[in-house]
Amino acid sequence: MVAFVYDGGPVTAAELDAVRLPPGELDAWRMVTVEESRGLLLDPLVDRLAACLDAVAAGARGLELVRGLPV
Template identity: 40%
Template structure:
């Protein structure tokens, strides 16, 4: 076996990890923009899977997914949170949450949903986040909001819980 074959076999034996990236958008009142997927129950932040086979970074993935899902092409702000989410029936996911900024009335009026994946969107106040986002995702968004308010740094999470 050649060195190249040995290395390829080693790489193939490593555990698989998925990567997702999302944008945390707020309106002027501080409400969070959520989208309702048609392929599963519940709500989500605009975002999705990072296409690493194309060399896409998480930041690029969040921007691409935002454009595809809601029609807004906006550069992502700072990284607010990184969450390692253990999988049941799937590999673990590393979820990145970026500051998408504050959306104006004009931005909100320009939202065009990707009909193949989304049913609707809504603005949700902080106190209702966990009514719409369950488990690790709800906790992740609350921590990302806290990180945004704190003004600096990035939160490290495991299953939506802050790692201290």
């Protein structure tokens, strides 16, 4: 399986307020921290999310992960 994660950059409060869900597609959405995501995502996805956020914080422009870990 191949999965890609893209960084869309910072989101303003106005942009968050403008989010509208297509009827029947999703019931809800919310912004969460990595720690909060641990109760919402499978462990491998939490590892991938944490690695991606670490890479963004370090200024990386790209990152390759295998089983959720940088290579």
